Amino acid sequence: MRHLxxxxxxxxxxxxxxxxxxxxxxxxxxxxxxxxxxxxxxxGNAPIQRDFLRRNLQHLAEGLAALGIPFTLLRTDxxxxxxxxxxxWTAARGIDALxxxxxxxxxxxxxxQAVQQALAIPCRVFNGDCVVSHGSLTTRGGDMYxxxxxxxxxxxxxxxxxxYRLLPAPPRQGDALPPAAIQLEGELVASEAWLAGEAAAxxxxxxxxxxxxxxxxxxxxxxxxxxxSSLSPYLALGVLSPNQCLAAIEAELGFLPLSRGEWGFSxxxxxxxxxxxRHLLVVFPALxxxxxxxxxxxxxxxxxxxxxxxLWCRGQTGYPIVDAAMRCLHxxxxxxNRLRMIVASFLTKDLHIDWRWGEAWFMSxxxxxxxxxxxxxxxxxxxxxxxxxxxxRVFNPTTQGERFDPDGDFIRRWxxxxxxxxxxxxxxxxDWLARHHPGHGxxxxxVDHGRARLRAIAMFDALKDxxxx
Ligand SMILES: Cc1cc2nc3c(=O)[nH]c(=O)nc-3n(C[C@H](O)[C@H](O)[C@H](O)COP(=O)(O)OP(=O)(O)OC[C@H]3O[C@@H](n4cnc5c(N)ncnc54)[C@H](O)[C@@H]3O)c2cc1C
Numbered sequence: 295m296r297h298l299x300x301x302x303x304x305x306x307x308x309x310x311x312x313x314x315x316x317x318x319x320x321x322x323x324x325x326x327x328x329x330x331x332x333x334x335x336x337x338g339n340a341p342i343q344r345d346f347l348r349r350n351l352q353h354l355a356e357g358l359a360a361l362g363i364p365f366t367l368l369r370t371d372x373x374x375x376x377x378x379x380x381x382x383w384t385a386a387r388g389i390d391a392l393x394x395x396x397x398x399x400x401x402x403x404x405x406x407q408a409v410q411q412a413l414a415i416p417c418r419v420f421n422g423d424c425v426v427s428h429g430s431l432t433t434r435g436g437d438m439y440x441x442x443x444x445x446x447x448x449x450x451x452x453x454x455x456x457x458y459r460l461l462p463a464p465p466r467q468g469d470a471l472p473p474a475a476i477q478l479e480g481e482l483v484a485s486e487a488w489l490a491g492e493a494a495a496x497x498x499x500x501x502x503x504x505x506x507x508x509x510x511x512x513x514x515x516x517x518x519x520x521x522x523s524s525l526s527p528y529l530a531l532g533v534l535s536p537n538q539c540l541a542a543i544e545a546e547l548g549f550l551p552l553s554r555g556e557w558g559f560s561x562x563x564x565x566x567x568x569x570x571x572r573h574l575l576v577v578f579p580a581l582x583x584x585x586x587x588x589x590x591x592x593x594x595x596x597x598x599x600x601x602x603x604x605l606w607c608r609g610q611t612g613y614p615i616v617d618a619a620m621r622c623l624h625x626x627x628x629x630x631n632r633l634r635m636i637v638a639s640f641l642t643k644d645l646h647i648d649w650r651w652g653e654a655w656f657m658s659x660x661x662x663x664x665x666x667x668x669x670x671x672x673x674x675x676x677x678x679x680x681x682x683x684x685x686x687r688v689f690n691p692t693t694q695g696e697r698f699d700p701d702g703d704f705i706r707r708w709x710x711x712x713x714x715x716x717x718x719x720x721x722x723x724x725d726w727l728a729r730h731h732p733g734h735g736x737x738x739x740x741v742d743h744g745r746a747r748l749r750a751i752a753m754f755d756a757l758k759d760x761x762x763x
Contacts, residue, residue, distance in 0.1 A: 295321035298384055300328070300394040302402070304422045304532035305350045306492045307357045307463040311420035316393035317464035324364040324387070327351060328379065331480040332371035333401070337665075338657045341483040342627035343527070346490065346661055350533050352476040353491030362468030367476055373405035377412035384413060391415050395422030395532070398575050399665050400582035424569045425449075425458050425536045428576040438577035442681045445573070446566045450552050458537050485661060487626065488527055495528035499539065503546035511560035517619075517630035518703040523561070524628070526662035529568070536565055571670030574680055581669050584650050590757055591678040597646040605740050606641055607655055609709070612739035614721055615695035616640050618708035625708075627661035632698050638675030639689035643750040644741050649676035677754065685754035688747040695721040711736040 297316040304310055316323050334344060351367065358365040370379050384392060396419050397406070410417045421427040431448045432438060439445035489498075502523040506513070513521035528534040543558050544550045551559040575581050586592050605611050609620035619633035629637075634656075641652045653672040657663045673679025699705055702720030706713050711734050712723055719726035727734045 295319070295390050296388055297321045297323045298387070298389040298392050299323060299325040300380070300392055301325060301354065302327070302394060302397050302532075303530070304395040304535075305347075305354045306495075306533055306535065307354070307361070308492060309422075309461045309535040309537050310395065310463075311422045311461060312393040312395045312418070313464055314461040315418065315420060316391075317467070321390070323464070323467060324366070324389075325358055326366050326368050326380075326383065327354075328368045328370065328376055329478060330370055330372055330376065331478070333373050334480060336372075337399075337401070338654050339663050340627060340657065340659050340661065341481040342485050342659070342661045343530075343663050344478060344480060345482040346485040346488060346527055347531060348476055348478045348482065349485060349490035350531055351478075352473075353493075355476055356473040357463075357492070359471040359473035361464060361466045362471055363464070364471060365474055367474060369479070373401055374408070376405055377408040380409055381412045381414075384415060389415060392417045393420070394418075395420050396428070398423070398428065398572055400579045403579070422535065423532060424572055425540060425565070426452050426569060428573050431573065438573060439570075440574075440680050442567065442570050445570050446563065449566050449569060453550070454552055458540050460537050460541050483627070485627070488661060490533075492533055495525065495534040496538070498528070499523070499525060499534065499542045500545075503542045507543065507546055507558050507561055510558070514560065515632045515698050517633055518699055518701070518707075522631065526664075526667075527628070530662040530664040530667075536568065539565055567670075568667060570680075571666040574670065575666040581673075582665060586678040587673055587680045588678050588682070590760075591676075591754075593757055593760060594648075594678075594753055595756070596648040596753075598648055598651070599645065602645045602740055603641075603647055603651060605737070606637070606645060606647070606652075610737050610740075611640070611645075612724070612737045613640065613691040613695075613743075614702070614705045614709055614712055614723060615699060616691050618699075618705040621708045622704075623656075623659050627659060629660070632694075634671055635675055636689055636691060636694045638672055639683075640691050642676040643688045644691070644743060644746040646746070646750060646753065649673060649678060686751050688750055690743060690747075692721050692743065709736070 299313050299316045304312065307313065355365045368379060368383065370376060392413060392415060426449055431445065431452065439448065506521050510521060513519050525534060540550060543562060547558050551557055551562055553559065578587065581587060606620060609617035609624065611617055616637050619629055619637050623629045638652055641647050642649050649672045653668055656668055670679060674682045677683055677685035701717045705720055712720060715723045715726055723736065724738060727736060
């Protein structure tokens, strides 16, 4: 028997259900990755993520080669060409079955359906991206949860009942092979600041659990502290699995914290948010198609001012915490979660720009860009999503800065114009700058937050008027 493992967003050997199952019955296994540069461009993913993909593929190719598993990088432009390519490849190589882990975006699901129809062999698909399989957690009425807290309760109940399963890497299947050299077409931006490969991800996970896990709840909201795991780029490409995260928590604490208040629960809770958004994407494919979760919010009348959008993108809004965050994204391809919430709220509720613009901008810059979490985060901030922030809750960018970057350390790191501003003035620095550094070059606030907030609330109130008979 010959099995083909088709790698996608599951670039790891360990805890990879498709790879594990393909090798389980002693079949000869080979592997492919199908690169679709045009599809990548259409999805708007970031060049830095593409470079990170390339480097992780290289590690995967080397890992497979060491196990004696042949690996080939196939290329075609778009998803709609994949079925024919795989049909030809599997036929030419006498493959008996195809193994893959499920992907959840609508285009990926359509591609996979077409592949199943095009291939004359069985296609076996597994859950490799969530601890709890998509679609298996439902309300009593059989529907997907639309609110996080009951979803999390059900998720924790499942874990208490069934636990999680961690799969080993497959056994060696023959002599080591020379690894394929991985080249990807298209624009690449250097991602070397992030070590690639499973071993690097695993080291980062272990170090995080050892050094930060116990204090995550108190420290996670302060971007200057670097107290979160920074594992999102690995989870987004599947270099790391969520089961591996659970195993690392358990190894560190000696138990799995499944109740609020226990050590480490706050971090586990973020992994549940990740699963919540992934489950939603499966059940509501419209989320993959730029549609709001709350359909009534499609009628919101956004201003969509391109000039203001440009100021936001470049970190020139005159709100220090927003500008520091956006410049950090520009330079590193990553942004802290608290900052993502602040800048997303600012774009939608202060600048009144459609959340889809921000979602696309993030995708085009993030090394961890991932449809479910990005869409979930943006719709949460904009007030259009499942269990979203209430529309009248508008983050004040000045007080958010005061609370979460109290000394201004993060701001000074990314906004050099503010390097000399004392902590007391850094979140609203214009008066201080005018007195001490005329000609400082830091822009004035692009909007008055108080007025912008009222207008945002009015935009949502106008929706209620539309609904009234
Ligand atoms: C507007 C907006 C856009 C976002 N876009 C993305 C994105 O494209 N890709 C992405 O992975 N995350 C996204 N997030 C979620 C979150 O900001 C990042 O996952 C987190 O900042 C990554 O840092 P970390 O690995 O240190 O997280 P940690 O705090 O260490 O959390 C561990 C893991 O849990 C997951 N996670 C944490 N918070 C969330 C969350 N709120 N929603 C879903 N999963 C979460 C991530 O996989 C993360 O790596 C977005 C959030 C917002 C508000």
